Amino acid sequence: MTEGKHAIELDGNLWFTKAETRFLGADRIALLKSIDELGSINKAAKAQGISYKTAWQLVNTINNLADRPLVERTAGGKDGGGTVLTPSGRTMLEQYDIIEEEHRKFLENLEDRLADSGKLYKFLNRVSMNISARNILSGTITHITREAVNAEVTLSLKGNIPLTAIVTNSAIDKLKLEVGGKAIAIIKSSYVIVGKEIDVQKVSTRNVLNGTIARIIEGPVNSEVDIAVGDGNIITAIITHESSRNLGLKEGDPACAMFKASSVIIGIT
Incomplete structure (x- = not known):
C-alpha cells in the first residue's frame, strides 16, 4: 500500500463460524486435506505438526457442528482401516477453496482502494468467542x-x-x-x-x-x-x-x- 520498510499490507483469515464458535478455517481445512490425502488421522496429524489427540478433537468438533459428518472411520482391509472424508467433506473442501479465492481477491481490491495505510489501525476484525467445552x-x-x-x-x-x-x-x-x-x-x-x-x-x-x-x-x-x-x-x-x-x-x-x-x-x- 505505502512504500518503505514500515508499509502495512492488508491480510485476513477466513473462518466459518457457528454459534460464535469457530467451525472451519485454514488450519482445519489443511487437516481435512491431509486426511483425504493420507487416509489416516495419525499420519495427517504428523503432517500438520499437531498431536494425534488434538487432531481427533478437531475432527470431533467439525463433525458435531457440521450438518452431515465430514470425516468417517473405515474398518477392515489389509491396513486395518483408516479415516476418510465423506462426500460432504470433499464438497466442503471444494467450496472453501472457492470462497478463499474470492476472499483473497476482496482483500487485494480493498488494499488498492485504501490510500492511507494509517486507516488500517482502525480496521476492526470480528472477534469470535472461544469455548473450552469439548x-x-x-x-x-x-x-x-x-x-x-x-x-x-x-x-x-x-x-x-x-x-x-x-x-x-x-x-x-x-x-x-x-x-x-x-x-x-x-x-x-x-x-x-x-x-x-x-x-x-x-x-x-x-x-x-x-x-x-x-x-x-x-x-x-x-x-x-x-x-x-x-x-x-x-x-x-x-x-x-x-x-x-x-x-x-x-x-x-x-x-x-x-x-x-x-x-x-x-x-x-
Missing part, C-alpha cells in the same frame, strides 16, 4: 416448555437424537429461541457420565444418549472416552482411569453418555 453439538429446536422461572428446551441432533436443556425464561427471550430454529448444545466433558447396559427408567438424568465407543485414550489418572451417537455426533467424556477399567470399556462396545439437562448450555447459530 462437546459442541448442532441441532434443531423441537420443543420449548416454559415454567415459572426456567424453561425446558429439546433439540433434535443429527440422526433424530433428542437432547434436553434447562435454561431460564430470560435466556429464551434473549436468544429468541423458537421451535424449528437452529441451536447449539454445549456440554463440558467432565459433566458426562459413561455407562453400559443402563435402564433409562432407573436414572434421573434426562439425557441418556446410547451409542458406541469410538475411541479411548487412557491416562495415568483420567481416561478420555468418545461415544458415537446418531449420525456423526461424538460425545466426549473425561472419567477416571479406574472407572474405565472397572467398566471394561473397549472401542466398538455399546455404551451411553449421560448428563443432566442443567449441564447443557444453549447457543444460537
Whole structure:
C-alpha cells in the first residue's frame, strides 16, 4: 500500500463460524486435506505438526457442528482401516477453496482502494468467542416448555437424537429461541457420565444418549472416552482411569453418555 520498510499490507483469515464458535478455517481445512490425502488421522496429524489427540478433537468438533459428518472411520482391509472424508467433506473442501479465492481477491481490491495505510489501525476484525467445552453439538429446536422461572428446551441432533436443556425464561427471550430454529448444545466433558447396559427408567438424568465407543485414550489418572451417537455426533467424556477399567470399556462396545439437562448450555447459530 505505502512504500518503505514500515508499509502495512492488508491480510485476513477466513473462518466459518457457528454459534460464535469457530467451525472451519485454514488450519482445519489443511487437516481435512491431509486426511483425504493420507487416509489416516495419525499420519495427517504428523503432517500438520499437531498431536494425534488434538487432531481427533478437531475432527470431533467439525463433525458435531457440521450438518452431515465430514470425516468417517473405515474398518477392515489389509491396513486395518483408516479415516476418510465423506462426500460432504470433499464438497466442503471444494467450496472453501472457492470462497478463499474470492476472499483473497476482496482483500487485494480493498488494499488498492485504501490510500492511507494509517486507516488500517482502525480496521476492526470480528472477534469470535472461544469455548473450552469439548462437546459442541448442532441441532434443531423441537420443543420449548416454559415454567415459572426456567424453561425446558429439546433439540433434535443429527440422526433424530433428542437432547434436553434447562435454561431460564430470560435466556429464551434473549436468544429468541423458537421451535424449528437452529441451536447449539454445549456440554463440558467432565459433566458426562459413561455407562453400559443402563435402564433409562432407573436414572434421573434426562439425557441418556446410547451409542458406541469410538475411541479411548487412557491416562495415568483420567481416561478420555468418545461415544458415537446418531449420525456423526461424538460425545466426549473425561472419567477416571479406574472407572474405565472397572467398566471394561473397549472401542466398538455399546455404551451411553449421560448428563443432566442443567449441564447443557444453549447457543444460537
